[in-house]
Amino acid sequence: MIPFKKWFGSNTEGEEAARSLAADNIPNHVAVIMDGNGRWAQKRGLPRVAGHHSGMKNVKKITMAANSIGVNVLTLYAFSTENWKRPKEEVDYLMKLPLEFFPKEIDELVANNVRIRMTGWQEGLPEYTLKAVQDAIDRTAGNTGLILNFALNYGSRKEMLRGIQQIAQDALDGKLKPEEIDEARFSKYLLTDPLPEPDLLIRTSGELRISNFMLWQLAYSELWFTELAWPEFTEERFYEAVQEYQRRARRYGGL
Template sequence: MMSFRKWFGSKPEGEQAALKLDADNIPNHVAVIMDGNGRWAQKRGLPRVAGHHSGMKNVKKITMAANSIGVKVLTMYAFSTENWKRPKEEVDYLMKLPMEFFPKEIDELIANNVQIRMTGWPEGLPNYTLKAVQDAIDQTKHNTGLILNFALNYGSRKEMLNGIQRLAQDMKENKVAADEVDEALFSKYLLTDPLPDPDLLIRTSGELRISNFMLWQLAYSELYFTDLCWPEFTEPHFYEAIGEYQRRARRYGGL
């Protein structure tokens, strides 16, 4: 069995929570809707951007927690196609966070064999945002451990419509026959290919919705909602979510 002694950090409650987990039933892919940064800040009399900064710092903590127990893919919903509707000042701040996060954390991510990926549309993102993300992708592309996948400028309905259009074009060009189209084939036309579908979705801040995130991929994922805002969702809380996942029976429509 896998040892959890390599848990990253010094909080004994986190290590104890990790040690209680079943090492043979760790979700391969965990997706996280990191919600509540702004509300967390406002409750403390701080500007919303202060919450986003605290949330950014929490990304590494949860990444290391996931890596320590053997999660293979961790997808973080960082910015949706709908988030462009937010105030320009807030959007501009969010776009600059990768420039701060990756240079500060990249050495530690590399040391822990973490590979960075991005799921989303580069179109519309500032060049400085894309450069920060692409540099991190390039620096970690040979790593073979946890895949830290950022859903950035991502929206699931757009993703599926785009996939349908590409599939229709391939059928028009006789590259694909109608009787060849099944779930596995369609999945290859989605931005998440070749990543496996999430086994577990975690959403913070008490909201009970999916918010246009991986609508196709989450069909049989276990859903975990917590009232905690993202900046206060610590490593023990992450392990608690994994423990709840392990207490559920996944039947995929069967008995």
């Protein structure tokens, strides 16, 4: 049974759920597709951006939940390369969320030894968004605990194509021989390097797809879906996903 680390705002039900987990089988890396913010808001007669605001507040709760049970990396799919197709008002709001989230939560993240990381392309992101993220990265650079990795302006197909282009260029430059290209070498050309591949993927809101998210890295990840939208996804449901992960046998193609 896992020794549960308390954090501000934890509750008895969450603590009990956390303590029921097997301490020797906690997923090293959990990735989350935080889906359903806009639809959650619209069902309540609210503008879509209200859902994104509520979703932002849920980030800290799930981060602390992951940290409390010993998850080492938590990757949150915050904004995809396809999300630029959304209405400008919504995109502009999403780009400003880091300016609200990090100043408000950074002290507690630092106190809990959380380290901020970003996976994605800086090109196209507003300067104020980049500054807020970079300031958080710099502020937590000395931390050694949970890596909170935001997939921001990220798309997996673009990532893999870029990796292939870089491999081709290295081969042309004589830095790499074709026979030296294997899975481990290719992984080093991806934006997620040197993070481990996710053990568990969680997607909220009932959608059963992975939406151009870590297509290479999720090859052997366990997938867990819930009908709950991201703003209503609680610590207890997070532990439920980990419990389900612990019940599964990961055979990687073997018996």
